[in-house]
Amino acid sequence: MKLDGIEIVRASISLRDPIRTSFGSLARRDLVLVRAVTPDADGWGECVAPTDPLYSSEYADAAATVLERFLAPRLLERGEVTAETVAEVLHPIRGHRMAKAAIEAAVLDAQLRSWGVSFADYLGATRDRVPAGVSIGIRQSVGELVDVVAGFLNEGYRRIKIKIAPGWDVEPVRALRAEFGDDLPLQVDANCAYTLADAEHLARLDEFGLQLLEQPLGEEQMRQHAELARLVRTPIALDETILSAESAADAVGLKACRIVNIKPGRVGGYLEGRRIHDLCRANGIAVWCGGMAETGLGRAGNVALAALPGFMPGDNSASDRYFEQDLTEPFLLEDGHLKVPTGPGFGVAPRREVLKRIIDTTAWIAA
Numbered sequence: 349m350k351l352d353g354i355e356i357v358r359a360s361i362s363l364r365d366p367i368r369t370s371f372g373s374l375a376r377r378d379l380v381l382v383r384a385v386t387p388d389a390d391g392w393g394e395c396v397a398p399t400d401p402l403y404s405s406e407y408a409d410a411a412a413t414v415l416e417r418f419l420a421p422r423l424l425e426r427g428e429v430t431a432e433t434v435a436e437v438l439h440p441i442r443g444h445r446m447a448k449a450a451i452e453a454a455v456l457d458a459q460l461r462s463w464g465v466s467f468a469d470y471l472g473a474t475r476d477r478v479p480a481g482v483s484i485g486i487r488q489s490v491g492e493l494v495d496v497v498a499g500f501l502n503e504g505y506r507r508i509k510i511k512i513a514p515g516w517d518v519e520p521v522r523a524l525r526a527e528f529g530d531d532l533p534l535q536v537d538a539n540c541a542y543t544l545a546d547a548e549h550l551a552r553l554d555e556f557g558l559q560l561l562e563q564p565l566g567e568e569q570m571r572q573h574a575e576l577a578r579l580v581r582t583p584i585a586l587d588e589t590i591l592s593a594e595s596a597a598d599a600v601g602l603k604a605c606r607i608v609n610i611k612p613g614r615v616g617g618y619l620e621g622r623r624i625h626d627l628c629r630a631n632g633i634a635v636w637c638g639g640m641a642e643t644g645l646g647r648a649g650n651v652a653l654a655a656l657p658g659f660m661p662g663d664n665s666a667s668d669r670y671f672e673q674d675l676t677e678p679f680l681l682e683d684g685h686l687k688v689p690t691g692p693g694f695g696v697a698p699r700r701e702v703l704k705r706i707i708d709t710t711a712w713i714a715a
């Protein structure tokens with residue numbers, strides 16, 4: 349497919365309520381959007397990098413810069429590209445997986461639109477809707493957390509994930525079990541907040557029958573997670589540590605986790621995400637689709653990915669969990685599920701009137 353040019357769009361959209369995690373509180377979604385312009389169709393990709401490098405080393409301004417200075421020019425130099433070759437063309441640029449994921453998504457969206465094929469069909473998704481899960485930040489009190497969880501359950505959410513951190517872990521989980529019972533699908537996400545020295549404390553979570561304990565230790569502590577997995581009963585899931593199919597293979601080989609949170613943005617794109625899905629499934633490792641408070645642009649691809657066989661309920665939430673008004677047509681919760689888009693490409697596009705209102709700057713990189 350010929351690329352006429354790539355546009356990098358900067359915008360920002362406030363979250364309905366700040367999300368407090370062990371690494372900080374996030375109140376705004378800084379957006380770096382990529383538009384791939386081709387003779388037959390435009391494609392869009394959303395970069396998941398947050399404003400500050402606190403979840404990982406990537407952050408919005410750096411992603412925009414590496415896209416403008418290195419990734420877009422290198423892709424445009426090639427003239428003809430396909431979505432399946434983007435990762436190889438960009439491989440000489442080290443790292444910057446979230447930026448790479450956004451440009452690959454834009455090319456993939458344009459390519460599938462020109463073919464008239466939906467991303468779900470291209471992937472081989474086997475479901476037309478996926479169960480919705482919600483990720484809930486650290487709250488002021490256990491009582492407030494119970495009320496917030498009750499609210500989401502009333503909306504129909506099928507799985508609850510809460511952020512934990514030292515000082516906010518056993519008590520909140522105990523309260524949710526006391527209030528909602530042992531059958532509530534419940535998981536916790538520490539975002540790297542603990543160390544192996546906390547193993548005995550983390551084992552106190554074992555009595556609550558959690559589905560998983562997500563990323564308890566540091567993102568570079570693969571071996572320590574394998575050690576922790578022998579000391580606690582709750583299944584370990586990895587998020588920040590899994591950067592590629594290769595690191596997923598390391599996690600399998602080292603028995604560092606039993607579950608992987610697949611986040612297309614973190615691993616360099618949806619195609620790598622599918623490779624991780626296939627590898628995990630072949631090794632009996634469960635997978636689910638993580639989220640980064642994406643707009644409907646990223647949400648569309650995530651929902652289609654989550655419709656592949658073997659995905660557990662993940663962080664696939666409705667648009668209104670994050671935004672008063674989503675950049676795209678909103679994803680709505682219907683009987684606790686989100687519908688997989690069926691249109692060509694990702695099946696969604698930015699709404700002009702919303703983009704005009706939230707846009708900051710754009711940069712055009714011509715072929």
Ligand SMILES: CC(=O)N[C@@H](Cc1ccc2ccccc2c1)C(=O)O
Nearest residue numbers: 367374398483539638639640641663
């Ligand atoms: C849904 C969820 O918990 N996602 C991340 C953490 C996270 C949460 C909220 C975010 C908001 C703006 C930018 C990045 C964000 C990352 C996680 O699983 O670890």
Ligand SMILES: [Mg+2]
Nearest residue numbers: 537562563587
């Ligand atoms: Mg996580």
